[in-house]
Amino acid sequence: MSDNLFGKLFSFSTFGESHGPAIGCLVDGVPPRLPLSAEDIQPYLDRRKPGQNRFVTQRREADEVEILSGVFEGQTTGTPIGLLIRNTDQRSKDYGEIARQFRPGHADYTYQAKYGVRDYRGGGRSSARETAMRVAAGAIADIALRHILGSSYKVIGSVVQIGPHKIDPSRFDASEIDNNPFFCADPVAAKDWEAYLDEVRKSGSSAGAILQVTASGIPAGLGQPIYGKLDTELAAAMMSINAVKGVEIGSGFDLAAIPGEIAGDEMRAADGSDTPDFLSNHAGGILGGISSGQEIVVRLAIKPTSSILTTRQSVDLDGKDVDVMTKGRHDPCVGIRGVPVAEAMMACVLLDQLMRHKAQTGLF
């Protein structure tokens, strides 16, 4: 049941610390005979890679993934796929001074309280560096889903709010997402965010964000009641991402204030189709924990980067008061780089649920 394992049939487990020799991943349950190479995975990693512009951490990592097993002559064999990325830019000296201090908002204190020891270099295991391996696993899931479901399948992640600044949903245009450094589907908001984040960075502060991930082309029926519901596992998947503090499905928290006669999405027969048309999608594509065939909609809240250039009050290993000043290279808004990670988790959950659904219902 390893607590470092994610998924049931399609599953992956990761290892590695921010400043150790490497990070790695074991992906299991991959369908056999799927065309796959390291070149297929690399573009997903490149989307998440640090050092690409001034709004994300300036740490430079090649992040080149190596496939160590499970692929033979260009296709998967059905056996576990081992993935490895060597850490090349570690600069331990940046972090040395905080070996004995607990940075506020970080996991320093809780790791120490739990284990009585911690790898303090760059946050060790609690660093977002681990998410590179999730993106690699998610790449495999995404490639498999495209192979199985065809071109109607698509997972799209974007940032919909940075600090207090939201996008205008009426301007949402998915084709804009890769045209700015914020994965922002609203080009006007992207401009505003640029100015806002420059300000945040200069003032030594940081900003939170809200992300949205949708999946289309997902058949009705995915999700395992009662404790393996699709939304249950999406919530777990998203909440496991570093710095995420909230998850909602469809209209989410707004549903508290929406009356019942609007909240329950109505249906009508669709011309020439077995599946009905839904007249709205407050449910975010999931009813009773099972996909309805509508677009699946998840949003997640990410707290501001905890490493900031402002002096903060804390304590050290001896329980003594200290003032902590984080140096080093950090994102003013870690939420931005969460987009490829959230997309990856979405793809992993969907493939796993698809396999579990077929296993039980596809036997006769």
Added chain:
Amino acid sequence: MSDNLFGKLFSFSTFGESHGPAIGCLVDGVPPRLPLSAEDIQPYLDRRKPGQNRFVTQRREADEVEILSGVFEGQTTGTPIGLLIRNTDQRSKDYGEIARQFRPGHADYTYQAKYGVRDYRGGGRSSARETAMRVAAGAIADIALRHILGSSYKVIGSVVQIGPHKIDPSRFDASEIDNNPFFCADPVAAKDWEAYLDEVRKSGSSAGAILQVTASGIPAGLGQPIYGKLDTELAAAMMSINAVKGVEIGSGFDLAAIPGEIAGDEMRAADGSDTPDFLSNHAGGILGGISSGQEIVVRLAIKPTSSILTTRQSVDLDGKDVDVMTKGRHDPCVGIRGVPVAEAMMACVLLDQLMRHKAQTGLF
């Protein structure tokens, strides 16, 4: 890995449909030599029981739990505890007419799409009736935690918003929660909700709600990185509850707009204590997926009751358009009865995490 199993070391699995002969539960991993009887569990069930006032469903169930195993001479033996509640008030006729229709907002359509068959009586397995067994399992977890952690341990659930009406946090008084039919800690808001819900009920509509559950007296160190984080499992636990569409920890979605120098909770040495004082709790007691020793704070959004007395558009088993009118007895706000369920899930997650924490770190 049964998809009807919740938890890893302390775990429970449930069975049963709304209108079948019984609902049941198997609770495993219970510490041995814990004093326990059916009388200890019953008060937890009574808090959730339907039929207690006009704001919750008028279905009347004795909801008397029977312990079938795992308890001998008044104490637990460490073997699985089987629990059973017979369904006594089933009135199948109320539901007969919708055997072929899919009620909007319900799981009727998705269960049919998934399994090709469904027990349409009262929602079958998708009914909130199943949550009675979670409350019973949670009662055992709560009793065990009190035994292990002592009187500083306490889980408190309440409703903090119904429809658009929020409580005033400055009036929050936990001792008020049991003084009104809404599990409301703000007596002024409780009065307003009464008027509001009477209106909702009369108009044949329904209202959503936001719940808050806190846990105090929880030691630092609970939570298993990376995919068994405490907040990950709380998110899954809460999202698995019927009609929940959002979960947040601490300041949750608000953290998107809170600047980094406020969001990261600072610490100072505490007089005469090993553990530091935190100067705020935006993190909701969890950092890096591990408890910090602060109060754990979770909120969940519950959509409005889907069964309403208003005619709704839908389709039937043949894909034909139909107008659905739900009769029967229903809560105008299902969120209210979610409080004991959310408390139960909190207790189950905490006991399970405590056991996993001790297993790894308590060996030498």
Added chain:
Amino acid sequence: MSDNLFGKLFSFSTFGESHGPAIGCLVDGVPPRLPLSAEDIQPYLDRRKPGQNRFVTQRREADEVEILSGVFEGQTTGTPIGLLIRNTDQRSKDYGEIARQFRPGHADYTYQAKYGVRDYRGGGRSSARETAMRVAAGAIADIALRHILGSSYKVIGSVVQIGPHKIDPSRFDASEIDNNPFFCADPVAAKDWEAYLDEVRKSGSSAGAILQVTASGIPAGLGQPIYGKLDTELAAAMMSINAVKGVEIGSGFDLAAIPGEIAGDEMRAADGSDTPDFLSNHAGGILGGISSGQEIVVRLAIKPTSSILTTRQSVDLDGKDVDVMTKGRHDPCVGIRGVPVAEAMMACVLLDQLMRHKAQTGLF
């Protein structure tokens, strides 16, 4: 991961003690739309039922199974099936005197050492009474496999040795198995065993046994390398049965002394078939943990009944020497009643593996 859960996709968990109010079972992952009723399960239980002849325990239990969920209008719904059998003939007084003594060969001492408490009535949770629920779960698996694989599928269990007396393999005739009280496929051996066991019973002793279970009509490809191999899970399944002390596949322990050129089963092309003919079956139908399409052959060794009418040396709760004399009703050879249990475990493993195989390999 409940330690009382067996299986991954098709799974079951059981609860209940020998002399508690009831034993029960939750079966999960059952394919939907499978015709099923309590009457379909009952014959499997009747085969295992005590009190049928003088060679098995005289405890009389109706062992009538009740289906509490997961079946609607005569077919499975895909949701968990709850099963319950009330204990009707408990006669606690028979066992009262050994509340403080540890019976040699029983689990009395180890349960006490583990939990610091035990339900001493009839062995409590360690009693073979629990296996009735496995037979019920196995009945569902067997019915599902027949539905999926058709009439070529068949699981056959029998006793091949009692005490030192083996069957003559050349006389093996499966149609004889139900013609004697020993599940013996060799009618000559059955006669000998009758005389032998009468002797054993009269002398207050007991006898061990070796059982064989075969499965035919199983497609090639079932089994999950490396830690979910088909033989791995069969070994676990059989070893989990009370009193089993050994498991072997195919030629098993004999393979130590068989030279390599005989041990490796050769193949030849089969007329008019995709799958080859194997010229022998030393491997017992499993290669590399995966079924080969040949008959699957498992044997298990069961130790003699530990409850015997001879006085034995032991200690009590205070660590003082005592002489233990077990009264009550007991089988001279518990191995005999193990046959339906071993068949049930075989069917459960096969259905679970079939579902896992299809999940990974049946997607495109």
Added chain:
Amino acid sequence: MSDNLFGKLFSFSTFGESHGPAIGCLVDGVPPRLPLSAEDIQPYLDRRKPGQNRFVTQRREADEVEILSGVFEGQTTGTPIGLLIRNTDQRSKDYGEIARQFRPGHADYTYQAKYGVRDYRGGGRSSARETAMRVAAGAIADIALRHILGSSYKVIGSVVQIGPHKIDPSRFDASEIDNNPFFCADPVAAKDWEAYLDEVRKSGSSAGAILQVTASGIPAGLGQPIYGKLDTELAAAMMSINAVKGVEIGSGFDLAAIPGEIAGDEMRAADGSDTPDFLSNHAGGILGGISSGQEIVVRLAIKPTSSILTTRQSVDLDGKDVDVMTKGRHDPCVGIRGVPVAEAMMACVLLDQLMRHKAQTGLF
């Protein structure tokens, strides 16, 4: 639930093929603050390493393990330990000719039947090469157990039979095990085996073996009824090792013919000890699936090496008859190198069970 994961709290998962770039392992649940380095693990691997004498395969691998994570400044941190061994001596050409043939006794046919593709180089994933990673994981478990249980804890594996030649139990001397190339505790038998295996090798045949693994210093109470019994998990652990076809506990299959009054190990009070003395150990240290405090005794049967220099009948990818002649370097008796693997699996099961036992029973 990854099928390539072994264990529940202390767990490991492996990846890698015989002739891929590397094999690897992720070990999770390791207790924190355990002194550990690659140098501590290496001696365990060296015991298993090929190429050491003429009775094991002449493939030469440095088998140097690299620790990639989970260890910081010489001690474990509680986070997953990533282990990697690069494959250095792959000589793919040796195997090229059998890319289209199914070697009898190997997993070639079943992998092809299951996945529709296979890495045919050296058996791919089904090669015993994977067991090197188990030995590495087992090294960590063994080191942890010594730290926790002290010097009374000891796991000892040896070969007790090769082909038809058994050791004389009266000559069993554990200190002899490392004095011969067979892990043989009987120096007289070791001499005989040398002559016998030379003969086997020259004739192009191969021999099977029986191994024994014991564990002493194990406290009473380990083992989780009903489906996580200690013997259940040992059976699974051993059966998962390549070429193993049988597992027995204590007197195992012999118990079929041992009468009840001998089979049930009697107890007497022990001077100056809380725990009783057992007067025999037919149960192999396990009663009701729970350790009794006696020595734990497991034996496993390993079939003869399937790769032999004799021509064998088989079929190819097209279902056509072929004659297969395996070239390359192979052990005349693969069983010998199974000893460090079986020891490793024993240690892993014991540590995992110890953690699960403490988790449930060590809370108050």
